[in-house]
Amino acid sequence: MRPADALAFAATALRGTPLRTALMLLAMAIGVAAIILLTALGEGARRYVVGQFSRLGSHLIIVLPGRNETQGGPPPLLAETPRDLTLDDALALARLPAVQRAAPVSLGSAPVAHGGRVREVTVIGSTPAIFPVRHLKLARGRPLPTIPPDREAPMAVLGGHLAHELFGPRSALGEWVRIGDRRFRVIGVLTDQGEALGLDLGDMALIPVASAQALFDTRSLFRILIQARSRSAIPAAEAAIRATLRTRHEGEDDVTIVTQDALLGTFDRILRALTYGVAGIGAVSLAVAGILVMNIMLVSVSRRIAEIGLLKALGATRRQVLVLFLLEAALLATGGGIAGLVLARLGLWVLQRLLPAFPLAAPPWAAPAALAMALGAGLLFGLLPARRAADLDPVQALEGAH
Amino acid sequence: MIRLQGIERDFQVGRERVRALHDLDLEIPDGDYLAVMGPSGSGKSTLLNLLGLLDRPDRGRYLLDDIDTGALSEEARARLRRERIGFVFQSFHLIPRLTAAGNVELPLILAGMAPVRRRQRVAETLASLGLADRAGHRPDQLSGGQRQRVAIARAVIMRPRLLLADEPTGNLDRHAGHEVIRLLEDLNRGGITLILVTHDPELGARAGRRIQLLDGALAAPG
Ligand SMILES: Nc1ncnc2c1ncn2[C@@H]1O[C@H](COP(=O)(O)OP(=O)(O)O)[C@@H](O)[C@H]1O
Ligand SMILES: [Mg+2]
Numbered sequence: 001m002r003p004a005d006a007l008a009f010a011a012t013a014l015r016g017t018p019l020r021t022a023l024m025l026l027a028m029a030i031g032v033a034a035i036i037l038l039t040a041l042g043e044g045a046r047r048y049v050v051g052q053f054s055r056l057g058s059h060l061i062i063v064l065p066g067r068n069e070t071q072g073g074p075p076p077l078l079a080e081t082p083r084d085l086t087l088d089d090a091l092a093l094a095r096l097p098a099v100q101r102a103a104p105v106s107l108g109s110a111p112v113a114h115g116g117r118v119r120e121v122t123v124i125g126s127t128p129a130i131f132p133v134r135h136l137k138l139a140r141g142r143p144l145p146t147i148p149p150d151r152e153a154p155m156a157v158l159g160g161h162l163a164h165e166l167f168g169p170r171s172a173l174g175e176w177v178r179i180g181d182r183r184f185r186v187i188g189v190l191t192d193q194g195e196a197l198g199l200d201l202g203d204m205a206l207i208p209v210a211s212a213q214a215l216f217d218t219r220s221l222f223r224i225l226i227q228a229r230s231r232s233a234i235p236a237a238e239a240a241i242r243a244t245l246r247t248r249h250e251g252e253d254d255v256t257i258v259t260q261d262a263l264l265g266t267f268d269r270i271l272r273a274l275t276y277g278v279a280g281i282g283a284v285s286l287a288v289a290g291i292l293v294m295n296i297m298l299v300s301v302s303r304r305i306a307e308i309g310l311l312k313a314l315g316a317t318r319r320q321v322l323v324l325f326l327l328e329a330a331l332l333a334t335g336g337g338i339a340g341l342v343l344a345r346l347g348l349w350v351l352q353r354l355l356p357a358f359p360l361a362a363p364p365w366a367a368p369a370a371l372a373m374a375l376g377a378g379l380l381f382g383l384l385p386a387r388r389a390a391d392l393d394p395v396q397a398l399e400g401a402h
Numbered sequence: 403m404i405r406l407q408g409i410e411r412d413f414q415v416g417r418e419r420v421r422a423l424h425d426l427d428l429e430i431p432d433g434d435y436l437a438v439m440g441p442s443g444s445g446k447s448t449l450l451n452l453l454g455l456l457d458r459p460d461r462g463r464y465l466l467d468d469i470d471t472g473a474l475s476e477e478a479r480a481r482l483r484r485e486r487i488g489f490v491f492q493s494f495h496l497i498p499r500l501t502a503a504g505n506v507e508l509p510l511i512l513a514g515m516a517p518v519r520r521r522q523r524v525a526e527t528l529a530s531l532g533l534a535d536r537a538g539h540r541p542d543q544l545s546g547g548q549r550q551r552v553a554i555a556r557a558v559i560m561r562p563r564l565l566l567a568d569e570p571t572g573n574l575d576r577h578a579g580h581e582v583i584r585l586l587e588d589l590n591r592g593g594i595t596l597i598l599v600t601h602d603p604e605l606g607a608r609a610g611r612r613i614q615l616l617d618g619a620l621a622a623p624g
Contacts, residue, residue: 005511016499310495313456314509314556315484317477394456398495 001320010327013304020296021332027289028336028374029343035282035370036344037351040362042275047359049271053264055193057135059100059228060260061237063093063245065220067254083249084220087149087209092244093226094129098237100227103130104149106212107222112158112205113178114166121162122204123179125212133227136201141173141188144208152211156184160192161202179205180215234259275363283373290377293332297325297385308389309397322390329382330375337374341367404430404453404564404595409462411448411618422448424618426462430597432563435590437609438599445618446599447568453597454487454566455479467563484513488557488565488594490586492572494549496541496556502548503528503537506555513560527555531585547578554585558594565589568599583608 014021065085090104106125111118130136131143139160145153156177163172163186172186184207193201213219228237238257245255301308311321344362352360409426412419422445430436438446451457452464455471464471466486471479496505503524510520528537531551541549550570557565567586571579583598583605590596598609606612614621 001512001514002516005514005517009511012499012504306495307497310497311508311512312480313454313483313489313495314512315480315482315560316512317480319477320512395451398456398491 001323006320006323006327007331010324010331013300013324014328014331017300020300024289024293024296024332025336025339027292028286028333028378029339031282031286031289031377032337032340032370032374033343033347034285035279035373036341036362036366037347038278038282039275039366040344040348040351040360042271042278043363043366044358044360046268046271046275047361049267050264051359053260053267055135056260057133057225057227058260059231059234060133061226061228061234061241062258062260063224063226063241064256064258065254066256083252083254085224085255086219086221087213089245089248090221090224091149092248093224093241096237096240096244098229098233098240100229101129101133102227103127103133103225104209104221105130105223105225106209106216106218106220108212108216110180110205110215111178112162112166114175117166119162119165119203121159122200123212123215124204124206125209125215126206127209129227130206130225133225135193136206137191137193139189139191140171141186143188144206145187147208149208150210151208152214153208154182154184154211155187155208157188157190157206158186159190159200159202159204161200162205163189177205179207182211182215184211231261234261279366279369282370286370286373286377289336289374290381293329293378294381294384297329297382298388300328301325301385301389304389305392305397305400308392309394309400312392312394313398318390321392322386325386325389326379326382329378329386332382333374333378334371336378337371340370340374344370403432403465403467404428405463405465406452407463407465409452409459409464411445411452411457411459421618423452423459426618426620428613428620430595432595433590433593435587435596435610436598437606437612438597438615439601439603439606439612440615440621441601444615446601446615448618449615450566450568450597450599453564454489455483484509485560486562486564488560488562490550490553490557490565490567490570492569494541494546494553494573496549496552498541501538501540502533502544502552502555505541505552506559509556509560523559527559528552531555545578546574547581550574550578550582551585554582554589558589562594564595564597566597569601570598571600571602571605579605 063085087104090102093099094102103126108123109120110123111120127149128144128146144157145155147153156179158172172189175186176183177186190201228234238259241257246253308321348360406426406428409423411423412421438449440446452459506527507520507524510523528534531554533551533555536544536548570582574582586596600606
């Protein structure tokens with residue numbers, strides 16, 4: 001038997017029972033579409049998180065006060081409270097060759113008021129360096145003034161949402177606001193950049209770091225944000241930062257250094273694993289489709305007993321009958337798989353309409369993997385009916401027609 | 403040449419063993435026209451199934467053209483069926499979704515013949531059986547007599563030496579039945595060995611030779 005003839009015969013058999021065939025195709029299509037849609041959601045989540053991290057800045061290194069236990073070494077039992085990070089630490093780090101910029105961050109919460117309106121928001125004290133380091137963009141006005149970092153100045157840059165809340169449609173530029181018990185002149189308004197890792201950039205006020213330290217009455221910094229000179233300079237920068245701070249803190253390794261790349265890598269790995277996981281869940285739906293195909297094909301074999309007997313009387317071998325029925329399963333799987341790809345396209349289009357901000361896209365391996373799994377499921381679950389057909393006794397099969 | 407020697411075939415029906423064929427010896431020369439007669443349940447179909455290699459005897463030997471068929475693998479028996487034996491059934495056994503030509507083509511497909519040669523052979527065979535204008539019709543668009551003629555075309559398209567017909571006129575009216583028998587006899591005159599199962603004495607009388615089965619044994623060798 002020629003392969004093309006075997007295929008054609010299997011195809012006519014499937015066309016002979018359009019309803020059953022459509023049902024099996026649909027089941028297969030749904031299975032394949034499920035895999036692709038689920039992996040698209042997983043991959044979308046990965047891209048979303050990666051995007052969030054990239055938005056933080058480029059070649060970013062974050063220095064936090066205190067030692068993270070997971071970095072090895074015994075936790076300090078007689079807790080010598082970690083030394084604070086100071087403005088001088090930040091200035092020292094800014095001078096390192098592998099470091100492009102360092103932005104000290106002092107952070108607190110305070111009421112911001114103008115006229116009768118008051119909003120309790122996050123207030124960040126920093127230097128102009130935070131704008132490039134953290135990819136902050138101005139809608140209007142200018143960034144924080146370039147002044148010695150230890151000098152206060154009554155100037156503030158407001159988040160877009162906060163500015164709107166306080167000033168409505170009017171321009172906030174040049175107006176005075178009260179932050180805590182101090183007055184600041186608004187010199188800039190940020191564009192709405194949405195949220196990044198929990199900090200809503202629209203709802204905050206940015207003031208010079210010395211002013212913030214005075215406002216919150218603290219010398220210590222919340223973080224130091226550092227931009228390395230390049231991606232490849234990150235490890236050198238990290239080592240230099242650690243060494244510098246150890247020297248400055250009398251030999252104590254009492255800071256935690258997080259690089260954006262390391263964080264990103266971790267989340268990337270976790271979310272990739274998640275995507276494989278949801279692909280596995282999709283594969284379950286293919287297995288369900290396979291079981292449906294098996295059942296319907298078993299019915300089909302029992303309905304076509306006389307035909308199978310005839311094929312054997314005409315000289316078909318066991319193998320040929322087996323191949324013919326397996327081909328039916330393979331055709332169903334392939335046809336259903338292709339329909340599933342179309343269905344997935346449609347589903348992705350609809351989902352994208354519903355979640356416009358979410359970067360939906362199936363990973364490149366999803367479609368071939370889903371098709372391969374469909375074919376595998378089809379052949380696996382087609383095997384039982386095909387063997388039942390191949391093993392039929394021809395005499396009894398021929399009598400089955402009566 | 404067909405030789406059956408000491409053939410036994412039993413069936414287990416519940417607790418009982420039914421003896422369908424008992425100690426059967428038979429020789430059928432090439433080109434013979436043999437009618438197998440006998441009452442219902444006498445073993446006629448069982449004999450035909452054995453001759454067609456669809457079934458195996460429990461004891462005894464079946465030599466087909468000096469090949470001892472008992473020793474053959476299932477594969478080899480399928481091959482012999484395909485190349486040397488044609489079947490015609492009482493209930494036609496046409497595949498309903500295929501056209502007349504598609505049904506007739508089936509043995510050639512199983513044999514792996516190239517499509518061009520196949521199409522030619524099908525057209526010739528259908529024409530020789532007066533079915534040229536029915537090639538594209540499906541079985542449900544054909545009369546009973548036409549269906550059986552399509553089945554005969556399918557049985558002979560591989561040019562077998564042996565044609566086995568189990569009550570081929572059983573589902574046909576008198577006129578169509580006669581037409582089918584004349585067709586089979588024409589084929590026999592062309593050299594094919596024809597074995598015809600029938601319980602119609604009038605049809606049996608036309609054969610060159612008759613055997614009568616009774617409870618699985620030869621009652622009246624012709
Ligand atoms: N598959 C089978 N299982 C059990 N008994 C069978 C089977 N095939 C035939 N028989 C029995 O064998 C005997 C001969 O049957 P069969 O050859 O079909 O007779 P005929 O064709 O002459 O009417 C009958 O008694 C029948 O019941
Ligand atoms: Mg019978």
